[in-house]
Amino acid sequence: MKVRVNLMNHENTPEEMIEVLRKAPRVALFSHVSPDGDCIGSMLAMGLALEKMGKEVSFYNPNPVPSYLSFLPGSSRIRQELPSPQPKILLFVDCTDLGRVNMSRSEISRDSIVLNLDHHISNLFFGDFNWVDAHASAVGEVALTLINQLGVEIDLDMATNLYTAIVTDSGCFEYSNTTAQTHRLTADLLDKGVDLSNIHHNIFDQKPLARIKLLQCALNGLEILADGQLAIMTLSAEDFRKSGAEQDLSEGLVNHARSIVGVEVAVLLKEVGPQEIKGGLRSNLWLNVNEIAAQFGGGGHQRAAGCTLRIPMAEAKQIITTAVEEALRIGRNH
Amino acid sequence: MKVRVNLMNHENTPEEMIEVLRKAPRVALFSHVSPDGDCIGSMLAMGLALEKMGKEVSFYNPNPVPSYLSFLPGSSRIRQELPSPQPKILLFVDCTDLGRVNMSRSEISRDSIVLNLDHHISNLFFGDFNWVDAHASAVGEVALTLINQLGVEIDLDMATNLYTAIVTDSGCFEYSNTTAQTHRLTADLLDKGVDLSNIHHNIFDQKPLARIKLLQCALNGLEILADGQLAIMTLSAEDFRKSGAEQDLSEGLVNHARSIVGVEVAVLLKEVGPQEIKGGLRSNLWLNVNEIAAQFGGGGHQRAAGCTLRIPMAEAKQIITTAVEEALRIGRNH
Numbered sequence: 019m020k021v022r023v024n025l026m027n028h029e030n031t032p033e034e035m036i037e038v039l040r041k042a043p044r045v046a047l048f049s050h051v052s053p054d055g056d057c058i059g060s061m062l063a064m065g066l067a068l069e070k071m072g073k074e075v076s077f078y079n080p081n082p083v084p085s086y087l088s089f090l091p092g093s094s095r096i097r098q099e100l101p102s103p104q105p106k107i108l109l110f111v112d113c114t115d116l117g118r119v120n121m122s123r124s125e126i127s128r129d130s131i132v133l134n135l136d137h138h139i140s141n142l143f144f145g146d147f148n149w150v151d152a153h154a155s156a157v158g159e160v161a162l163t164l165i166n167q168l169g170v171e172i173d174l175d176m177a178t179n180l181y182t183a184i185v186t187d188s189g190c191f192e193y194s195n196t197t198a199q200t201h202r203l204t205a206d207l208l209d210k211g212v213d214l215s216n217i218h219h220n221i222f223d224q225k226p227l228a229r230i231k232l233l234q235c236a237l238n239g240l241e242i243l244a245d246g247q248l249a250i251m252t253l254s255a256e257d258f259r260k261s262g263a264e265q266d267l268s269e270g271l272v273n274h275a276r277s278i279v280g281v282e283v284a285v286l287l288k289e290v291g292p293q294e295i296k297g298g299l300r301s302n303l304w305l306n307v308n309e310i311a312a313q314f315g316g317g318g319h320q321r322a323a324g325c326t327l328r329i330p331m332a333e334a335k336q337i338i339t340t341a342v343e344e345a346l347r348i349g350r351n352h
Numbered sequence: 353m354k355v356r357v358n359l360m361n362h363e364n365t366p367e368e369m370i371e372v373l374r375k376a377p378r379v380a381l382f383s384h385v386s387p388d389g390d391c392i393g394s395m396l397a398m399g400l401a402l403e404k405m406g407k408e409v410s411f412y413n414p415n416p417v418p419s420y421l422s423f424l425p426g427s428s429r430i431r432q433e434l435p436s437p438q439p440k441i442l443l444f445v446d447c448t449d450l451g452r453v454n455m456s457r458s459e460i461s462r463d464s465i466v467l468n469l470d471h472h473i474s475n476l477f478f479g480d481f482n483w484v485d486a487h488a489s490a491v492g493e494v495a496l497t498l499i500n501q502l503g504v505e506i507d508l509d510m511a512t513n514l515y516t517a518i519v520t521d522s523g524c525f526e527y528s529n530t531t532a533q534t535h536r537l538t539a540d541l542l543d544k545g546v547d548l549s550n551i552h553h554n555i556f557d558q559k560p561l562a563r564i565k566l567l568q569c570a571l572n573g574l575e576i577l578a579d580g581q582l583a584i585m586t587l588s589a590e591d592f593r594k595s596g597a598e599q600d601l602s603e604g605l606v607n608h609a610r611s612i613v614g615v616e617v618a619v620l621l622k623e624v625g626p627q628e629i630k631g632g633l634r635s636n637l638w639l640n641v642n643e644i645a646a647q648f649g650g651g652g653h654q655r656a657a658g659c660t661l662r663i664p665m666a667e668a669k670q671i672i673t674t675a676v677e678e679a680l681r682i683g684r685n686h
Binding site: 190194201202222230242278303 | 524525526527528530531532533534535536538539540542543548549552553556557558559560561564567568571572574576580608609610611612613636637
C-alpha cells in the first residue's frame with residue numbers, strides 16, 4: 019500500500035496554510051496556462067469554498083477557459099487580467115512554479131503571502147506556504163482535502179468542479195496515479211449528487227470535427243510493422259491543412275495505434291514545418307521509448323516520449339522504424 | 353443521495369444465502385453466454401473466496417473465455433462442460449434467468465439449491481435464494497459485498513477479478529449506474545494492490561486490427577448534416593470484407609460520431625445482408641432516438657436505439673436522415 023506524503027517545505031505545515039486562509043478577508047486564485055479540467059476545477063472549488071467562508075475571491079488564468087469547461091460552476095468569473103488591487107493572499111493551484119502563470123516574483127507585492135497548492139513532484143516550492151502532495155492523482159484531491167480541513171461543507175457546485183478535476187488528471191481513474199484515496203474522495207463527491215452524464219459529455223464528447231478528420235488521415239496512413247509489434251502513423255502538413263486542425267488537436271491520436279492487439283510500440287510522426295518532424299512514441303508493457311527518443315535528442319518517460327527530427331517525413335519514418343525494430347529485437351533477446 | 357436496495361424475493365434474506373454458502377462443501381458457479389469482464393471476474397472472485405473457505409468449487413461458462421480476459425486469475429479453470437456430478441449448491445452470477453447459461457430447470461437436480469446473484473432489474477428471481485441489487489453498477493459490487501459478509505479477506509487475485517468486473521460494467525466509472533458505493537468498494541480493491549496498468553491494458557487496449565480498419569472505413573464515409581447536429585456513418589458489406597471484421601466488431605464505433613462537438617444524434621448504418629441495413633442511433637442530450645427507431649420497427653432506449661431496414665443502403669441513409677432531421681426540427685421548435 020502506498021504511503022501518502024504531503025511534501026511541505028521545512029518551515030511550515032498544512033495547518034499554517036489553513037490558518038492563513040482562515041484569516042484572509044480577500045484571496046486571489048491563480049491557475050496555469052493552457053488550462054485543463056484539473057487546474058480550473060480545483061481553482062473554482064477552492065474559490066467557492068473560500069467564498070462560503072465569507073471571503074472575497076477572484077480567479078485568474080492567463081488564457082480563456084476552453085469552451086468544453088465552460089459548464090463548470092463559476093467558470094465565467096475567471097479573468098485574464100491580474101487582480102487589481104492585488105490582495106495580500108495569493109493562492110496558486112496546480113502550478114509547479116510562477117512561470118506556469120506567466121508571472122515572476124517581481125509582479126507580486128513584497129508583503130503578499132503566496133500559497134502553493136499542487137500535486138507535481140517537480141514543484142519548485144515557490145510559495146511562502148506550500149502544500150504539494152505528489153501522491154495525489156489530481157490537485158483536485160488536495161483541494162478537496164484542504165476544503166474539508168477548512169470545515170466547509172462541499173456543495174454540488176464544488177463537487178462538480180472537483181469531480182471534473184479528478185476525472186481529468188486521473189484519466190478517468192485509469193492512470194497509475196489513481197489510488198484508493200482517489201476513489202474514496204470521489205465517492206464523497208458522488209454523494210453530493212454530481213451529474214456524471216453531463217460532466218463526461220462535456221469533458222470527453224466535445225471533439226472538434228477537425229480532430230476526427232485528423233484521426234481519419236492518421237488511420238489512412240497506419241502501418242503495422244515488426245511482426246505486428248510496431249504501429250506507425252504519419253500526419254503531413256497537408257493533412258493538418260485539409261482537416262483544418264491545429265497541431266495540438268493531434269494529441270492522444272497515437273493511442274489508437276497503441277491499443278491494437280499485439281502492438282508494443284506506437285509512433286505518430288507529425289510534419290510541423292518544412293523538414294521538421296515531431297515524433298510521439300508510446301509503449302505498452304516493456305519497451306523503453308525514452309531511450310529511443312534520446313537517440314534523436316528527445317526524451318520523456320519509459321512509456322511515453324517524443325523527439326524532433328529535422329529531415330523529410332519519409333526519412334524520419336525510416337530511421338524511427340529502424341530504431342524501434344532494433345530495440346524490439348534486442349528486448350526480445352533479453 | 354440514492355438509496356441502495358437489495359431486491360430479495362419474499363421468502364429469504366441475504367443472511368440465508370450466506371448461511372447456505374457457509375454450510376456447502378461443494379459449489380458449482382455459473383456465468384452467462386457471451387461472457388464479459390463482469391460475469392467472469394465476479395464468478396472467479398466468488399469461487400476463489402469459497403475455495404479459501406475450504407470448499408470445492410467448479411466454474412462453468414457456455415462459451416470459451418475471451419482471450420482479453422485470460423489474464424484473470426483462475427480463468428483457465430473455467431469449463432464449457434457442466435459439472436458432473438452436479439453439486440447440491442449452484443451459484444449463478446450475473447444471470448437474469450437460466451436461459452442466460454443455456455440451461456433449463458430440468459437440467460438441475462430436484463434437490464439442488466439454486467443461488468442467484470445479480471444486478472439486473474430484469475432478473476426473474478429464478479433461484480431458491482436471490483440476491484439482486486439493481487443499484488449496483490456491476491455484479492462485482494454484489495459479489496464483493498457477499499465475500500465481505502462471508503468474512504473472507506479479499507486477496508490480490510480476488511481484487512483483480514472484482515476490479516475488472518466493476519470497471520467493465522461501470523464503463524470505467526463513467527456510466528450513470530456508477531455510485532458513491534461503486535467508488536468506495538473500488539477503493540478497497542485498490543488497497544489490495546491491483547495493477548491498474550495491466551488490467552486496463554488487457555481490457556481496453558486489445559483492439560483487433562480489423563476494428564481499426566473498420567473505424568477507418570466508417571470515418572471515410574462520415575457525413576455531418578442538419579447544421580452539425582447529425583453525424584452519420586455507413587459500413588458496407590464490402591467494408592467488413594476488406595477489413596476482415598465480423599459484424600460485432602463495429603460495436604461502439606458510432607460513439608466516434610456521437611462525440612463530435614455540436615452533434616446531438618449519431619447514426620451508424622451497417623449492411624448486414626443484401627438489402628438488409630442495421631441502424632444504430634445514439635443521442636447526447638435530449639433527442640429520443642427510441643421514437644425514431646420505432647418508426648422503422650425498432651426500439652431501445654431514449655439515448656440508444658436500433659432498427660433494421662430491408663432496403664438498399666442509399667435509401668436507408670436517406671430515410672433515416674429525413675426522420676432525424678424532422679425530429680430535430682420538431683424538438684428545436686418545442
